[in-house]
Amino acid sequence: MLVVFGVLWTIAWVWPLVMFQGDQSEAISLDEGFFVVLALLCPPGAVVLTVGAVTLVAQLIKRRPLAKVIFNSGQMLVSVAAGEATFVAIHGFHRPLTAMAVLAAVAGALVFIVVNSGAVASILGVTGTPLRAALLDGVEIRLLVNGAGVSIAIVVALVAAAYNWALPFAVLPLLVLRFVLAGHFEARSDRSRLQGLFESTLEISSSIEATRTTQSAILDSARKLLRCSDAQLSEPGAPAGPLQATLRLVDGPLVLSVAGRNRAEPFDGADRAMLDALAMVGATSLGNAALYKETRQQRERLSAITASLGEGVCAVDRLGRITFLNPAAAAMLGWDELCRTDGTWFDNDLLLSAATPSFILAHAQRAIAKLDTITNDDARFTSPNGTTHNVAVTVAPIIEGEVATGAVLTFRDITERKRFEEELARYAFYDALTGLPNRRLFMDHLDHALTRSERSGEQHAVLFADVDRFKVINDSLGHQSGDHLLMAIAQRLKASVRPGDVLSRFGGDEFTLLLEGITPEDSIACAQRILDRMREPVTLPDGHEVVTSVSIGVGLTGGGKTRDDVLRDADVAMYQAKARGRGACYKVFDVDAMGLRSAERIELEAGLRRALENDxxxxxxxxxxxxxxxxxxxxxxxxxxxxxxxxxxxxxxxxxxxxxxxxxxxxxxxxxxxxxxxxxxxxxxxxxxxxxxxxxxxxxxxxxxxxxxxxxxxxxxxxxxxxxxxxxxxxxxxxxxxxxxxxxxxxxxxxxxxxxxxxxxxxxxxxxxxxxxxxxxxxxxxxxxxxxxxxxxxxxxxxxxxxxxxxxxxxxxxxxxxxxxxxxxxxxxxxxxxxxxxxxxxxxxxxxxxxxxxxxxxxPTADERRDAEAMSTDDPSGVGREDQLTAWRVGA
CATH class of the missing domain: 3.20.20.450 (EAL domain)
Structure with a gap:
């Protein structure tokens, strides 16, 4: 009997049940059950010797270190001796299986459990585990296992004592209990592993803000889940622990390995599966960490870029709410209060609640509706402080799948450019000195007037005015005085015409005036008004008083004349007026009197061109x-x-x-x-x-x-x-x-x-x-x-x-x-x-x-000169006279 249970106890020690509690494991061999059976069936001394032998043999089979063999053997001997002493003290050395014997065996088992647990707790306390935790962690399951083991052991002892032949059947309940506990502990361990893996996944996934933090979380989880003291991530080929798993990353694989586990608990297939699962979770998290880091860097770069841009940048969602705004846009829109104190971001709550400016909303809706980019579209808006901005807007839809979820707009302030363009337009169509329309604008008005006259039959007049002796004044008194004189003449011309008449500085000291819908008599009256105003002297900045005049030529439309014809007529008439004597004259173009002269000038120009070609x-x-x-x-x-x-x-x-x-x-x-x-x-x-x-x-x-x-x-x-x-x-x-x-x-x-x-x-x-x-x-x-x-x-x-x-x-x-x-x-x-x-x-x-x-x-001599003078009577041109004089003047 003693040998059978000794062997069974040895087997239980060599292949114990392992109960995991947190990151600690505890071997369960049903020692209290075997103790109760042997205490009820065998003498105390034999029990103590059997326990000592069982402990020693089991330690040797498992090749435990000598210190651990000594501690475990001593622990068991002391615990069994204390339990046997309690049993003997209550029941004595007589062995009839009475109720008292059973109570004594239960009391001895309790003493055995207490002494054994106390010894284990003291060792754990030496290694740093709190005594309370060492005694109470898992106490519920231990009490349940101990109680079940003692109860089944009492039944086994009673059956074995009454019927020796029934011993195999009596041992069966202990084996059933062991297998039940083994399944329970395995399920408990699996559940604990899954719970730990879940918690580790959450912990690792929440640490993606930095790669180093994620790696640290992976290693902590590996040590915790596999109850190892050492875990490391290394390059392939580097020294690693006995249990390894590969993390496949974009930048290259890493090896996750663990070591430093209790020799009594060797790594098994479940541990390998756990480490593989943890490696997969770690690889995903490290990839996410790298992606998060890259995304954050890109976002920081984009934020820095948009913050430094002089152009306004904003994003609008499908509901028309602004979701992003850079500082330039905020400044233009007058929303600086939305900016944080560091100037890098904005209060999203205030941003979403702000009213979207109409020009942003309109452009965003157009881009969203068209699913296309709109570029360089000009807009105009007024900021809250009353400043009006001209902006060039570019907007692109934000497309997810085939649906536009919003739009991104950039707009730059082109107020100065618009002002410059207006100035350029003014310089293109107005004279910078006098502020009058220039030749280009005058010609445009004349074209329109001639087009209207074709439909209405109205007659128009062009007055061409040239300042007399302007070059003399300009050369003698200086350009500044000349400019002042031109400005004064322009003011007098404006005062002489109707509001709808077009007065221009045609070039230099020439002015033109377009009179629409008038008669020839009206144009003459206008020319006379101009001449009357010019009689008053002009006071120049240097104090000089200058009396100037203009010569005016009048050209009339009609008869299918083009603008060039009308201007030519006015020009010819002006020169005719000037030829009559510089000083307050006007002349209306007369086709009969002046047309021939105009034609002669055109013919002369053509002849000059031919002369150059024909040498x-x-x-x-x-x-x-x-x-x-x-x-x-x-x-x-x-x-x-x-x-x-x-x-x-x-x-x-x-x-x-x-x-x-x-x-x-x-x-x-x-x-x-x-x-x-x-x-x-x-x-x-x-x-x-x-x-x-x-x-x-x-x-x-x-x-x-x-x-x-x-x-x-x-x-x-x-x-x-x-x-x-x-x-x-x-x-x-x-x-x-x-x-x-x-x-x-x-x-x-x-x-x-x-x-x-x-x-x-x-x-x-x-x-x-x-x-x-x-x-x-x-x-x-x-x-x-x-x-x-x-x-x-x-x-x-x-x-x-x-x-x-x-x-x-x-x-x-x-x-x-x-x-x-x-x-x-x-x-x-x-x-x-x-x-x-x-x-x-x-x-x-x-x-x-x-x-x-x-x-x-x-x-020449006096006689030669007299003869030459006589020759000039027959040659009015004087050429013959010159020839004769030249011939007479040549001498030796």
Whole structure:
């Protein structure tokens, strides 16, 4: 009997039932049951020895450490001895199975349980477990198991004592109890594992804010669920614990391993399944943590970007509520109070409750309805502080699946751009100085008026007004005074017309006026009102009072005229008015009187273009003579037009049209190239370095490419630059003295000489000569006429010659026509001159013959002059007279 139960007890120790309580496990071998059976059936001493043997054999089979073998053996011996002592003390050594014996056995079992539990609790307390927890954790299940074991043991002992043959059947209840408890503990363990896995999943999933926190939660859960002291995450191939599971991540796998578990509780398949499940949960959570981190970083970047944008950004849900707003949008909308103190986010409750501005709501609804993006749509709104904003809006729908759940809008403030565009529009259609409509807007009004007149038959008039002597005032008093004068004239013109009339500054000192729905008499009355207002003097900022006038031409619509026809008629009539005498005149276009002249001007323009193509222009040269030695020292290049039907035309017949049409530019360059070519040819042929003067028109001098054009011609012709003298008039030089000096300096850098022509006509101070890098000054012919009789003119020329010599500039006197003038000029010390007294403008061939002959030019005798005067009676043009005089002046 003792051997059978000893063996059974040994088996129970080697393969005990394991009860898990939290992260602790406890082996249950039904010791109290075996104790009760042996206490009732066997002598006390034999029981103690049997328990000692069972404990030792079981410890050796399980290869427990020596210290643990000693502790467990001692614990069991003390517990059994205490229990047996209690049993003997109550029942004695006699063994009849009475009720008292059963009570004694129960009391001994209680003592056995108490001593055994106390020993275990003391060891746990030494390792750090609180004594209360060591004694009370799981006390309910232990009491149930102990009670069941003691009860079944009493029945087994009674059956075995009465019927030895029934011993196998008596042991069966203990085996049934063991299997029942095993199933219960396994179910309890599974439930505990599932509960732990669930709690661990929640804990791990809630720690995705940081990858390190998630890893720490995974390791804590692994140690807790598998009751191990060590858990780690490592790269594949690194040292790891005995139980491992792989976490498959996007960035590469990690190995989750555990170690440090009680040897009495080896890892099994359930542990492996638990670790695999935990690895799957961990992999998902780590992936979520990485995604959360990336999402948070992107959100922070997007938040920083939207916060730094100068454009407003907002999001609207399908209900039209604003769900997001960046600081720029909040500032424009006047919702700064929604911004948190750090300026990075907004109070969503206030944001959702705020009224969505209509322009945002309208654009969002359009984008949501169309499921398409709307770009650069202009809108206008007024913020709560009363500021009006013009914005350019771009809106895109937020689409989930195929349904728009909201929209994102960006809008930038274009108020300044709109203001700038309005300013540009104003500059495009209005004159900056006077504020009047400009040519473009006037032409647009004229087009509309002509279109209306085609339907209604109304007649309109265009008045073309040009300020008389404006250039003189502008040049003498300065541009600021000229601008003030133009503004004053514009005000007077506005005061002279009806509110509906269109008055414009057509350009420069020209004004145009469109009178709609009037008669010719009305237009004349309007012109007269304008002239009457102009009679009052204008006070300029510098205190000068200027009395100015305008010349007005009137052109009438009708007869299928285009706008160009009407403007041309008004322009022609204006020039006719100016030709009558500058000073408060007007003229209505008369097709019979003026139409022919207008047609002639058009024909002349066309002829100029053909002449340039057909090379009809020739260059003549008027010699410049040394007044002392009568030698030809230079020549002035003058253009002539060999017209196919009208003969030779002088510059006065066509230069004005050439300037108006811009043809003066190619014509002037052609004259310069011809002069440079002949200057080099004569130098090579005759050894004479003749100075050739070439006039530059105002249009040429203002041309930006003048320097490059002159340089190209000099290089092409190969002429010595010092032989070429470029001339501009005094009035042109004084238009803008700073620019004149700059252009002169650049031209001077090419090596050419520079000259001021018609000096004295622009009323400039003599001191200005020193401010320009000129080589020559030509005194206008108006000062030479009557010089031998007018002491004032004589003094002026003498002063110019003296000043020129003082500053190193040569002086040339133009228009010398009499011997008296010549002798008087010689007496004033004049060295150079030109005029009909010496020669007219000669064709290039004649001048070449003169240079080749080496002859000098002498004034004609009195008899020669008398004969020449007689010839002029038969030749009113005077050309024959000039030819005769030239022939007489050539001498040895």
């Amino acid at each position: 009809e222009f020739v260059v003549h040269f008027q010699p410049v003579v040394d007044l002392v030695e009568s030698r030809v020292v230079g020549a002035e290049a003058l253009v002539r037009w060999n017209h196919p039907t009208k003969g030779v035309l002088l510059p006065s017949d066509f230069i004005g049209v050439a300037e108006d049409t811009g043809l003066i530019m190619p014509l002037g360059l052609r004259v310069l190239e011809e002069a440079c070519t002949l200057a080099r040819q004569w130098r090579d042929e005759f050894g004479v370095a003749l100075d050739i003067a070439v006039n530059l028109s105002a249009y040429q001098f203002r041309e930006a490419g003048l320097f490059e054009s002159v340089r190209a011609i000099l290089e092409h012709t190969g002429v010595h630059p010092a032989q070429i003298c470029l001339e501009i008039t005094e009035s042109l030089a004084m238009e803008d003295t700073e620019r004149t000096a700059m252009v002169f300096e650049r031209l001077k850098g090419l090596g050419v000489r520079l000259s001021i022509d018609d000096f004295g006509t622009g009323y400039s101070a003599l001191g200005y000569l020193a401010s320009f890098p000129v080589d020559l000054v030509k005194v206008d012919r108006s000062f030479v006429e009557g010089i031998d009789r007018d002491p004032v003119r004589s003094a002026i020329i003498g002063a110019v010659v003296s000043l020129s010599e003082a500053i190193g500039i040569a002086a040339v006197i133009e228009g010398i026509e009499t011997e008296g003038q010549l002798e008087h000029l010689r007496s004033l010390g004049c060295r150079r001159g030109q005029g009909f007294l010496f020669a007219r403008a000669l064709p290039a061939q004649e001048l070449a013959e003169l240079l080749g002959s080496g002859q000098r030019l002498y004034p």
